[in-house]
Amino acid sequence: MGxxxxxxxxxxxxxxxxxxxxxxxxxxxIIFNGPEEKLKETQYTQPAIYIVSVILGHILLExxxxxxxxxxxxxxxxxxxxxxxxxxxxxxxxxxxxxxxxMQDAGTTNPGTMAAIIGMADEDVISMCNTxxxxxxxxxxxxxxxxxxxxxxGNINAVHETMAKAPDLGAxxxxxxxxxxxxxxxxxEPAKKRLSAALDNIEINTATIPVYANVTAEPMIEADEIRSxxxxxxxxxxxxxxxxxxxxxxxxxxxMEVGPGRVLQGLTRRIDKKLTSRGVETLxxxxxxxxx
Numbered sequence: 001m002g003x004x005x006x007x008x009x010x011x012x013x014x015x016x017x018x019x020x021x022x023x024x025x026x027x028x029x030i031i032f033n034g035p036e037e038k039l040k041e042t043q044y045t046q047p048a049i050y051i052v053s054v055i056l057g058h059i060l061l062e063x064x065x066x067x068x069x070x071x072x073x074x075x076x077x078x079x080x081x082x083x084x085x086x087x088x089x090x091x092x093x094x095x096x097x098x099x100x101x102x103m104q105d106a107g108t109t110n111p112g113t114m115a116a117i118i119g120m121a122d123e124d125v126i127s128m129c130n131t132x133x134x135x136x137x138x139x140x141x142x143x144x145x146x147x148x149x150x151x152x153x154g155n156i157n158a159v160h161e162t163m164a165k166a167p168d169l170g171a172x173x174x175x176x177x178x179x180x181x182x183x184x185x186x187x188x189e190p191a192k193k194r195l196s197a198a199l200d201n202i203e204i205n206t207a208t209i210p211v212y213a214n215v216t217a218e219p220m221i222e223a224d225e226i227r228s229x230x231x232x233x234x235x236x237x238x239x240x241x242x243x244x245x246x247x248x249x250x251x252x253x254x255x256m257e258v259g260p261g262r263v264l265q266g267l268t269r270r271i272d273k274k275l276t277s278r279g280v281e282t283l284x285x286x287x288x289x290x291x292x
Contacts, residue, residue, distance in 0.1 A: 016051065118173040
């Protein structure tokens with residue numbers, strides 16, 4: 001992915017070259033050529049998605065596609081903040097690199113897993129997790145993706161116990177995810193400490209457009225609020241469907257997913273079918289949008 005951005009756009013060439021310097025490895029080659037197994041490693045996946053998403057976002061801005069508001073799901077919040085002008089590319093990628101490494105280390109130190117619970121209300125999933133969770137074995141609601149899908153996260157035994165109990169409480173499905181750790185749970189505390197220290201020592205600008213925060217589902221513009229929410233994001237749940245609802249209330253009628261994949265387009269359709277949703281993954285797609 002992203003090879004067309006490197007060969008056919010100035011900002012793509014600039015940022016991919018900067019990325020190799022910041023990462024201290026040939027991230028260009030990994031993104032363009034794989035192997036897929038390496039690209040799927042957290043330490044490479046997160047920076048790769050950030051790099052490609054930010055380049056696409058900047059090209060969209062150059063083509064006059066100015067968003068009224070932005071948001072990003074988990075990692076995507078960093079590219080959203082960059083497009084909104086609160087982070088410069090170099091700072092954002094350095095933070096994403098540290099975030100990925102810290103999350104991978106935390107997953108090794110505190111082994112955990114995640115699972116999608118389908119067909120239960122948010123509050124019922126929260127209640128179920130509270131019943132099973134303990135100081136020794138934690139399970140929490142981690143991603144509120146759309147009404148009827150909540151991802152849980154925590155210690156392996158606690159997640160498995162919750163998955164086994166979910167069908168008895170009305171869940172249509174409980175499916176474990178292929179992840180390397182218990183993201184957005186208390187098991188990410190070591191990663192949060194490392195990332196918080198870095199966030200305290202970098203410059204964050206006032207956003208030029210509202211960024212809807214994962215932690216609060218509310219718009220943020222001020223630097224201190226952005227800094228605080230990025231810290232808390234690692235061990236707090238992603239309030240995604242509330243975010244989309246709040247953006248719609250603020251006037252959003254069309255959502256554009258910027259970056260590889262179509263996951264957010266699918267979530268948007270499940271949250272509100274009246275919202276128009278499309279994606280941008282390539283330079284060709286940007287040209288099509290720019291000439292409509």
